[in-house]
């Protein structure tokens with residue numbers, strides 16, 4: 080995702096933490112109720128206030144993985160493909176994941192590993208802080224914001240789709256794409272597809288983020304007039320009420336890796352809707368507003384769920 084989109088989604092997640100408990104399910108997929116829900120709400124409020132206190136860190140931290148760490152390959156991607164896309168691939172030794180009767184092969188990438196590892200690192204930092212005052216709360220909250228970058232990237236279908244990497248010698252100017260000529264034969268997206276869609280989303284975000292004072296306008300190219308997609312990326316408290324589009328869940332202990340692989344598979348499936356199997360060079364314009372809304376809502380809900388996982392891990 081682009082710079083302002085990363086900031087916007089992280090700020091939205093903070094804004095909606097407390098309310099999102101209404102739409103939170105446990106590991107049996109039931110809505111929380113009674114004392115469990117009340118406890119969850121109290122913790123959500125504490126987590127929200129702490130993140131809000133350090134909100135100014137977002138601008139740097141949510142962008143640092145692209146700008147400073149530059150660990151795009153492998154850590155911002157999880158490139159999946161299917162037999163239907165590349166019938167003659169012969170890559171039988173690649174890691175495989177089964178979902179809904181379909182096999183997803185991983186060609187490259189380590190995004191879920193990065194998130195799982197970073198979450199554990201934050202939990203460890205918090206334990207050391209409690210024991211010997213080794214870390215400042217500010218450092219810990221910086222990491223919460225940093226992890227938001229990887230979470231958001233996981234929801235970008237192109238980051239989870241091998242078809243986004245047409246065979247080529249040199250690295251694409253989009254750093255999340257892998258270089259290399261040794262790719263299976265099949266239909267790939269246009270080389271401009273990645274940048275084009277992320278730009279479209281950023282343009283939809285800018286007017287809303289400026290209006291809600293989430294970002295400051297620093298360039299005339301940041302338009303204040305809403306685009307056709309702006310309605311799809313606008314969210315408020317109501318969207319986190321029970322049965323609404325922003326859903327959160329209790330990720331079981333040690334269950335983060337599985338959760339993230341699932342997020343990436345969902346992302347890949349959305350890639351197949353946006354860039355259909357028969358001709359991935361044509362983006363499906365009809366479904367774009369709806370799929371955009373699903374992607375952005377999941378970004379926010381799943382980021383809150385991962386923050387909640389870390390927060391709960393820190394309390395033990």
Ligand SMILES: [Zn+2]
Nearest residue numbers: 080145155232
């Ligand atoms: Zn990135």
